[in-house]
Amino acid sequence: xxxxxxxxxxxxxxxxxxxxxxxxxxxxxxxxxxxxxxxxxxxxxxxxxxxxxxxxxxxxxxxxxxxxxxxxxxxxxxxxxxxxxxxxxxxxxxxxxxxxxxxxxxxxxxxxxxxxxxxxxxxxxxxxxxxxxxxxxxxxxxxxxxxxxxxxxxxxxxxxxxxxxxxxxxxxxxxxxxxxxxxxxxxxxxxxxxxxxxxxxxxxxxxxxxxxxxxxxxxxxxxxxxxxxxxxxxxxxxxxxxxxxxxxxxxxxxxxxxxxxxxxxxxxxxxxxxxxxxxxxxxxxxxxxxxxxxxxxxxxxxxxxxxxxxxxxxxxxxxxxx
Amino acid sequence: xxxxxxxxxxxxxxxxxxxxxxxxxxxxxxxxxxxxxxxxxxxxxxxxxxxxxxxxxxxxxxxxxxxxxxxxxxxxxxxxxxxxxxxxxxxxxxxxxxxxxxxxxxxxxxxxxxxxxxxxxxxxxxxxxxxxxxxxxxxxxxxxxxxxxxxxxxxxxxxxxxxxxxxxxxxxxxxxxxxxxxxxxxxxxxxxxxxxxxxxxxxxxxxxxxxxxxxxxxxxxxxxxxxxxxxxxxxxxxxxxxxxxxxxxxxxxxxxxxxxxxxxxxxxxxxxxxxxxxxxxxxxxxxxxxxxxxxxxxxxxxxxxxxxxxxxxxxxxxxxxx
Numbered sequence: 001x002x003x004x005x006x007x008x009x010x011x012x013x014x015x016x017x018x019x020x021x022x023x024x025x026x027x028x029x030x031x032x033x034x035x036x037x038x039x040x041x042x043x044x045x046x047x048x049x050x051x052x053x054x055x056x057x058x059x060x061x062x063x064x065x066x067x068x069x070x071x072x073x074x075x076x077x078x079x080x081x082x083x084x085x086x087x088x089x090x091x092x093x094x095x096x097x098x099x100x101x102x103x104x105x106x107x108x109x110x111x112x113x114x115x116x117x118x119x120x121x122x123x124x125x126x127x128x129x130x131x132x133x134x135x136x137x138x139x140x141x142x143x144x145x146x147x148x149x150x151x152x153x154x155x156x157x158x159x160x161x162x163x164x165x166x167x168x169x170x171x172x173x174x175x176x177x178x179x180x181x182x183x184x185x186x187x188x189x190x191x192x193x194x195x196x197x198x199x200x201x202x203x204x205x206x207x208x209x210x211x212x213x214x215x216x217x218x219x220x221x222x223x224x225x226x227x228x229x230x231x232x233x234x235x236x237x238x239x240x241x242x243x244x245x246x247x248x249x250x251x252x253x254x255x256x257x258x259x260x261x262x263x264x265x266x267x268x269x270x271x272x273x274x275x276x277x278x279x280x281x282x283x284x285x286x287x288x289x290x291x292x293x294x295x296x297x298x299x300x301x302x303x304x305x306x307x308x309x310x311x312x313x314x315x316x317x318x319x320x321x322x
Numbered sequence: 323x324x325x326x327x328x329x330x331x332x333x334x335x336x337x338x339x340x341x342x343x344x345x346x347x348x349x350x351x352x353x354x355x356x357x358x359x360x361x362x363x364x365x366x367x368x369x370x371x372x373x374x375x376x377x378x379x380x381x382x383x384x385x386x387x388x389x390x391x392x393x394x395x396x397x398x399x400x401x402x403x404x405x406x407x408x409x410x411x412x413x414x415x416x417x418x419x420x421x422x423x424x425x426x427x428x429x430x431x432x433x434x435x436x437x438x439x440x441x442x443x444x445x446x447x448x449x450x451x452x453x454x455x456x457x458x459x460x461x462x463x464x465x466x467x468x469x470x471x472x473x474x475x476x477x478x479x480x481x482x483x484x485x486x487x488x489x490x491x492x493x494x495x496x497x498x499x500x501x502x503x504x505x506x507x508x509x510x511x512x513x514x515x516x517x518x519x520x521x522x523x524x525x526x527x528x529x530x531x532x533x534x535x536x537x538x539x540x541x542x543x544x545x546x547x548x549x550x551x552x553x554x555x556x557x558x559x560x561x562x563x564x565x566x567x568x569x570x571x572x573x574x575x576x577x578x579x580x581x582x583x584x585x586x587x588x589x590x591x592x593x594x595x596x597x598x599x600x601x602x603x604x605x606x607x608x609x610x611x612x613x614x615x616x617x618x619x620x621x622x623x624x625x626x627x628x629x630x631x632x633x634x635x636x637x638x639x640x641x642x643x644x
Contacts, residue, residue, distance in 0.1 A: 209556065
């Protein structure tokens with residue numbers, strides 16, 4: 001079994017938490033893991049193999065410039081390991097733009113895919129998460145991109161959460177076909193007209209449906225998707241801290257809330273996945289803890305075992321399937 | 323003092339809750355209130371005056387068609403009362419699009435304003451709300467519209483919350499000037515370049531900043547704004563019901579949460595305001611209770627007393643101010 005390549009240099013808490021998480025993943029999941037990074041900065045690799053990479057692309061560095069100039073960076077080397085067949089997947093909590101660029105440039109785009117997209121799971125209390133895409137890879141999109149996002153999101157939701165015929169909604173500002181921007185209207189018409197082969201399209205959905213059980217996949221452009229993701233992140237954080245303050249003096253209340261807090265903790269959602277490249281690339285959030293790395297490695301392993309890349313390839317080129 | 327015109331026919335709970343709320347507003351606030359609607363459907367007006375209007379624009383009716391065909395509708399008559407100087411402001415919990423269209427067509431656009439926008443307060447725990455605009459009046463916007471939204475949002479935040487030099491942020495997907503769509507980049511450049519006279523522009527903000535104390539006004543196009551609003555609505559509702567479920571068995575926990583729940587209750591936020599028309603038009607949410615109507619009337623009264631329309635007029639035409 002090929003190892004999962006973990007970018008030891010990526011993330012606010014790298015390398016310490018990342019290395020610790022990689023070690024835990026190997027122990028708990030029985031998944032081989034290889035670290036990618038500067039051996040001197042990594043220090044003790046805790047018994048894991050290391051793919052040496054001398055450079056680091058910083059969290060706030062310009063992604064395109066970073067990937068172009070730092071050919072010996074941990075991100076570029078991790079993507080090359082997947083391309084060269086020495087790793088089954090890559091995981092990084094580093095610079096998201098640079099992670100995407102590394103994966104796209106080194107692994108290559110899946111044949112037929114116009115633009116890769118970031119699929120992010122949004123927790124839904126008591127249910128499987130809703131997959132939101134694009135969560136920020138493409139600020140500007142065409143209707144054709146969005147149709148492919150619907151196809152790729154379906155495959156991802158089915159593979160990751162075992163959902164049969166995931167219900168796919170198009171994010172708009174009203175359920176009526178006539179509402180929204182020209183992009184939304186055009187995409188709606190294409191999906192209704194059957195352009196998205198294999199997509200169980202349920203029509204337009206609104207922001208309030210994202211965290212409901214009414215839809216499994218929500219498709220939108222990367223600008224709106226990123227705004228939605230960060231709005232929820234900020235809103236839920238504000239509410240959680242207000243709730244904690246309100247019930248802080250009530251005995252037992254915080255204990256009762258802990259399972260719920262775990263459900264919403266981004267460390268537990270397993271990270272986002274870049275869909276549309278020739279390999280599995282899991283993007284973990286910047287403040288990832290060791291626990292987040294374990295969950296990201298688990299998702300990487302599951303996506304490799306579920307042949308999600310083959311599924312995505314077939315989904316966007318249905319004529320070449322089977 | 324002129325009365326506030328309350329659309330007795332608008333809202334999921336009209337006319338009962340609306341009439342009750344109008345009566346309470348008159349009693350509690352000492353503000354004269356006049357109902358607008360069909361006297362037979364209103365039944366007992368609880369001692370309030372009624373402006374008779376024979377027709378009703380339904381919640382799900384096409385706004386433009388409704389306003390064009392139903393010249394004797396409660397929404398059109400309410401807007402005419404403001405135009406004709408028989409009411410100081412209008413309040414409706416009815417069809418939002420039809421409310422906007424009625425106000426725009428009957429009161430008229432403020433001189434110099436390219437497009438009216440809906441300004442919606444988003445609760446921020448322990449602080450004044452953040453004013454989000456446009457929350458859905460214009461799915462498509464130009465940079466010039468957004469610059470005016472920044473100017474109008476500033477005046478509204480200052481008038482409604484007494485904020486001196488409100489901090490205005492432009493919603494994007496990164497704080498860097500170079501991130502976002504062409505619309506965001508162009509708007510950023512205009513605001514940085516001083517096009518938004520009177521605006522305390524703090525740069526780009528992200529979704530996670532909306533419910534923080536870092537910004538007072540967040541400007542975006544009506545598609546993104548509406549998605550944000552409904553995403554927060556759905557997300558907070560999902561989290562609140564999950565919290566209630568989690569702590570339901572813990573004695574005293576729900577009591578501790580009640581003040582917080584009140585803070586997030588849309589009935590207590592006082593409604594949104596349509597900025598850019600020749601009069602005060604308050605849009606209350608569709609499920610408004612009597613309490614929501616009281617709060618909407620209070621905001622209407624405050625906006626009239628604060629001469630917000632004059633402030634808006636000056637803001638978008640700074641050369642003609644004072």
